[in-house]
Amino acid sequence: MADEKMVQLAINTIRTLAMDAVQQARSGHPGTPMALAPVAYCLWQHFLRFDPQDPIWPNRDRFVLSAGHASMLLYALLHLTGVKAVSKDYEALGEPSVPLEAIKHFRQLDSRCPGHPEYRWTSGVETTTGPLGQGLANSVGMAIASQWMATHFNRPDFEDLIDFNVYALCGDGCIMEGISAEAASLAGHLKLANLCWIYDNNRITIEGHTELAFSDDVATRFIGHGWNVTRVGDANDLEMLDRAFRTFLNTPDRPTLIIVDSHIAYGAPHKQDTSAAHGEPLGEQEVLLTKRNYGWPEDAQFYVPDGVYDHFRHGLGQRGKELRDAWFARVGEYRDRYPELAEQLYRMQHRQLPPGWDKDVPSFAADAQGKATRDASGEVLNAIGKNIPWLLGGSADLGPSCKTRLTFEGAGDFFADSPGGRNLHFGIREHAMAAVLNGIALVKVRAYGSSFLIFSDYARAAIRLSALMELPVIYVFTHDSIAVGEDGPTHQPIEQVASLRAIPGLIVLRPADANEVAEAWKVIMQLHHEPAVLILTRQAVPTLDRSKYAHASQLAHGAYILAEAPAGRPDVLLLASGSEVRLCLEAYEQLTAEGIQARVVSMPSWELFDDQPQAYRDHVLPPAVMARVAVEQASTFGWERYVGTAGHIIGMRTFGASAPLKELQKKFGFEPDHVVAAAKAQLGAARR
């Protein structure tokens, strides 16, 4: 068969698999896979350095489908190229990642082809997409990680050990979302020449033509961001696509945007160029007519013509395998020449820590004056960072406030002309920062980012995806309560702590003092599959005397008995996190002096505590002790879980106020006397 005919057959197989899967599921998005099949074909078959037999080979090019609704495009590619499944322990399983059966069960329970592509569920899916724009920002993180790794690992005679490129495919929705502007701006500034975005300019979104809401000159916008912009006037023009990808590869100093004009639902006689083709099945009759148009057997479903698998095997498959095998051979030589770096590369890829990573973590002497937990965190982060070469991070312009700068010798800054630096500068772009962190973590470089807790809301959509993807991203959020004082309600986090706790799989930690901070970092660094949020104070808190109170290492249990009732049997429980633990201790001293049996429970992490065995939880919070007071300078939301409906919660029910800290604490009841009174009231109620 003439090669050109085979090419068309392969492209139409992608199209018809998408049409059939959506039709069978009676839900999904057929139009965009149909339109973009040639684009994806050209990229995968001719450019992508990807080995279907080993889809986690570290130096593979990354392909991100930012327009996640077009998931069938990716599933068809994964199927037709024969991508193999990989286990959670990074072992190739030999089975296909996406068998034809999975495509037939598109969007059904347990299918490897869920509605939108999900990382960790389907091998070959590089990141979870669906929330538009996220994938684009992920791709920036991947490109940053590629450049950082290249600078760190590449050595004489191994100049191209790490040199992977990152491609992301997006639509109008991704380009409209604000996060794409943040991410593009950062990528342009950093001159990420290994990054290529392909914009599907089909001028269609759900409500209809883009002229309803969008009239950007996208090319000019990206030129303004410092990108190279090129165009392909017809998504079916393989020659022009080929040229555009070559332009990307030959552009050494900027990221590249390829604007591709396409027709959604290409070839469907009644649905092409309509928004109806975006998110609904074409309908049986239209599927039939479209197949007729393609010269396809009209009644064949999920049909892969003879030769199509071979065609991909001889193209992408063979090229990818050769590249992958050559790379591993090079790594063997590299290991001989640079054993230490090779060891780092291995550990990093397996999310292991280097030996001695925690040897310099300080412990802090008791000190009534104490220090802000953000300051303690800065010290601990630096002590850890210098022993984990692949820990990098930065801030959305609040590094000096969040104390997240790596200050030890050689840490350096990640700039366009120094991509080996470990201090990233995200600029004031919280949303992109979080999504970029996800991208970095997907490459398995360990990453953290910081801002004020109040602005976690700006990053929330991406934080949620860290959790959904089970990525060990680290978020450091400081200025954690109304104690920010004079900045007032716009800067006083209230519901943020509760809302972060509401995200499944996210570990939220709000340490009480410097030693809890040190323990929190130890816990965080050992997480493999959970993101963590470290919530820290701006103001000083006392460093607790651990000879008097329990050791801070108990933080690993999420909650622990910090101060026990003198008789060993509490009548009232005082629960708190972070800066309010001190308040409870002061109340405890007063209550104890009055002969009242109180226990203070430091509760830095609900998630870690909830993970403990029932016996431990009952030990810390004995079910029989109903008199309970919780204290937290945040929304009261959720504390009922630990104090019961009859317990008392001293927390926030408004947005706070602008005033000096002391006045706010008085106004909102964060004073020892108030805690004492609440404890007594609880005891009175318990006796009744």
Ligand SMILES: Cc1ncc(C[n+]2csc(CCOP(=O)(O)OP(=O)(O)O)c2C)c(N)n1
């Ligand atoms: C953040 C976000 N907002 C809204 C949606 C719902 N949504 C899914 S696809 C889509 C339209 C996307 O249009 P476009 O990117 O042009 O895709 P096309 O229909 O051209 O494939 C919308 C609004 C979403 N998935 N993510």
Ligand SMILES: [Mg+2]
């Ligand atoms: Mg569109």
